[in-house]
Amino acid sequence: MLGDLDFSPLLDSWRYLAGGLGITLGLSALTVVSSLLLGAAVGFARVYGPVWVSRVLTFYIDSMRAIPVLVVLVWMYFAFPLVAGVSLPSFWAAWAALTLHVAAYVAEILRAGIKSIRPGQVRAALALGMSGVQVVGKVVLPQAVIRMLPALGSIVSVAIKDSAIAATIAVPEYMERSQTLAGQSFRPVEVFTTAMVVYFVILFPATRAVDMLYRRVAHLGRS
Amino acid sequence: MNEAVVLDYRDVRKNFGSFVALNGVSIRVHKGEVVCLIGPSGSGKSTLLRCTNGLEKLDGGEISLDGVVLPRSETGMRDVRRRMGMVFQSFELFPHRTVIANVMMGPVTVLRLSRDEARQRAEVLLEKVGLSEKAESHPASLSGGQQQRVAIARALAMQPEVMLFDEPTSALDPETVGEVLNVMKRLADEGMTMVVVTHEMSFARRVANRVVLFERGAIVEEGPPAQIFDAPTVARTRDFLGHLGWHG
Ligand SMILES: Nc1ncnc2c1ncn2[C@@H]1O[C@H](COP(=O)(O)OP(=O)(O)OP(=O)(O)O)[C@@H](O)[C@H]1O
Ligand SMILES: [Mg+2]
Numbered sequence: 171m172l173g174d175l176d177f178s179p180l181l182d183s184w185r186y187l188a189g190g191l192g193i194t195l196g197l198s199a200l201t202v203v204s205s206l207l208l209g210a211a212v213g214f215a216r217v218y219g220p221v222w223v224s225r226v227l228t229f230y231i232d233s234m235r236a237i238p239v240l241v242v243l244v245w246m247y248f249a250f251p252l253v254a255g256v257s258l259p260s261f262w263a264a265w266a267a268l269t270l271h272v273a274a275y276v277a278e279i280l281r282a283g284i285k286s287i288r289p290g291q292v293r294a295a296l297a298l299g300m301s302g303v304q305v306v307g308k309v310v311l312p313q314a315v316i317r318m319l320p321a322l323g324s325i326v327s328v329a330i331k332d333s334a335i336a337a338t339i340a341v342p343e344y345m346e347r348s349q350t351l352a353g354q355s356f357r358p359v360e361v362f363t364t365a366m367v368v369y370f371v372i373l374f375p376a377t378r379a380v381d382m383l384y385r386r387v388a389h390l391g392r393s
Numbered sequence: 394m395n396e397a398v399v400l401d402y403r404d405v406r407k408n409f410g411s412f413v414a415l416n417g418v419s420i421r422v423h424k425g426e427v428v429c430l431i432g433p434s435g436s437g438k439s440t441l442l443r444c445t446n447g448l449e450k451l452d453g454g455e456i457s458l459d460g461v462v463l464p465r466s467e468t469g470m471r472d473v474r475r476r477m478g479m480v481f482q483s484f485e486l487f488p489h490r491t492v493i494a495n496v497m498m499g500p501v502t503v504l505r506l507s508r509d510e511a512r513q514r515a516e517v518l519l520e521k522v523g524l525s526e527k528a529e530s531h532p533a534s535l536s537g538g539q540q541q542r543v544a545i546a547r548a549l550a551m552q553p554e555v556m557l558f559d560e561p562t563s564a565l566d567p568e569t570v571g572e573v574l575n576v577m578k579r580l581a582d583e584g585m586t587m588v589v590v591t592h593e594m595s596f597a598r599r600v601a602n603r604v605v606l607f608e609r610g611a612i613v614e615e616g617p618p619a620q621i622f623d624a625p626t627v628a629r630t631r632d633f634l635g636h637l638g639w640h641g
Pocket of ligand 2: 559
């Protein structure tokens with residue numbers, strides 16, 4: 171059985187797959203950037219905003235944690251155009267769904283990070299005469315971000331891994347192209363094993379790097 | 394005491410819900426005076442210090458600094474806070490900044506000094522607390538006593554008119570208590586006005602001009618250390634000191 175392995179279809183179609191990988195990485199990178207921005211805004215508003223804003227945002231975060239990202243994606247692609255009257259190209263529908271989903275986790279990570287800074291640090295900063303914005307920007311946030319590093323690192327891998335579900339709405343990313351190739355070449359073992367290796371090779375060093383960075387700076391976030 | 398009144402507490406009241414933390418406290422702190430606040434845990438000493446620089450809002454009475462009643466607004470309090478230095482039991486140095494950056498923080502962000510000026514000021518103060526060689530270290534690598542001396546330097550960098558200390562040595566290993574008390578003693582000798590919450594009775598006795606005993610949010614007795622420690626006029630004072638193992 172294993173002697174029958176034939177990777178030549180992969181080699182023949184490497185440009186096709188590489189193009190898919192490019193789309194995967196592009197979609198993930200956009201998702202990471204937009205969910206960090208949206209998640210930061212949501213997290214800040216939840217911690218420092220008025221109560222009603224905080225309630226609304228808590229509801230959004232809880233929903234995103236309760237609904238599978240696949241459902242959000244399918245809704246965004248098939249239902250949103252009917253509700254809103256604008257249809258999104260599949261790539262942007264995937265980007266919007268992933269962003270909505272991942273940003274909720276970013277917001278939650280940020281909130282936990284901010285809450286983990288003990289009140290004495292804020293008191294000390296206020297006692298120096300700092301404004302609220304200065305206290306957050308110069309004392310709370312730098313420490314919170316250091317503490318958040320491991321969790322934020324995992325957000326990057328979640329974004330890359332979750333981007334694979336964009337295949338279900340035919341975004342021509344790496345997983346979608348792997349499926350196509352596997353179907354055409356009748357070589358699913360080779361094609362999908364390669365897919366696992368490719369995701370692993372991208373993500374393993376990335377998670378390691380974040381861990382190492384964190385170990386080097388962790389002491390700066392301890393108060 | 395002919396010196397000007399720096400801090401004037403008049404019938405200060407503070408509640409947490411239905412709990413009365415400060416029940417009408419009046420104290421006058423004159424320029425250059427060292428006032429030590431002593432008393433059992435939960436008696437309201439920290440609360441009084443926090444009310445002084447607006448970290449807690451008063452529920453009654455008022456506090457004046459240099460004859461001007463403290464504002465109630467947050468922005469108004471910010472200007473007042475730069476004129477008071479505060480030192481906490483748990484140091485509260487900023488762990489993501491070096492020692493010298495901690496000391497420069499107030500002058501740079503609040504007083505808008507240039508980095509060069511702030512650095513010069515910080516170097517002088519680190520020298521003063523005996524920690525010049527730790528300037529580029531991070532707080533986590535310092536002993537408790539060293540951290541607290543940095544915290545004092547950080548507060549002094551704002552050139553405050555009065556220093557508030559909330560049990561500055563309670564979190565320290567016994568062997569490092571002395572170095573912090575020495576810095577405080579020197580500060581007092583230089584004429585700094587200080588309000589010190591402390592359980593260090595020998596410090597209160599040596600350095601304080603006046604000792605105030607608190608209980609349940611009210612003053613039990615106040616007077617010069619000789620009176621409080623050797624000839625208390627209130628029986629409760631004798632009990633409290635007896636509990637601490639102080640016998641004259
Ligand atoms: N934010 C708060 N909310 C509710 N209760 C509080 C709060 N801060 C202080 N208290 C209560 O007020 C009382 C006085 O507290 P405070 O910290 O001023 O006492 P203290 O004299 O400094 O005691 P200690 O020697 O233990 O530091 C305590 O019973 C405390 O539980
Ligand atoms: Mg206290």
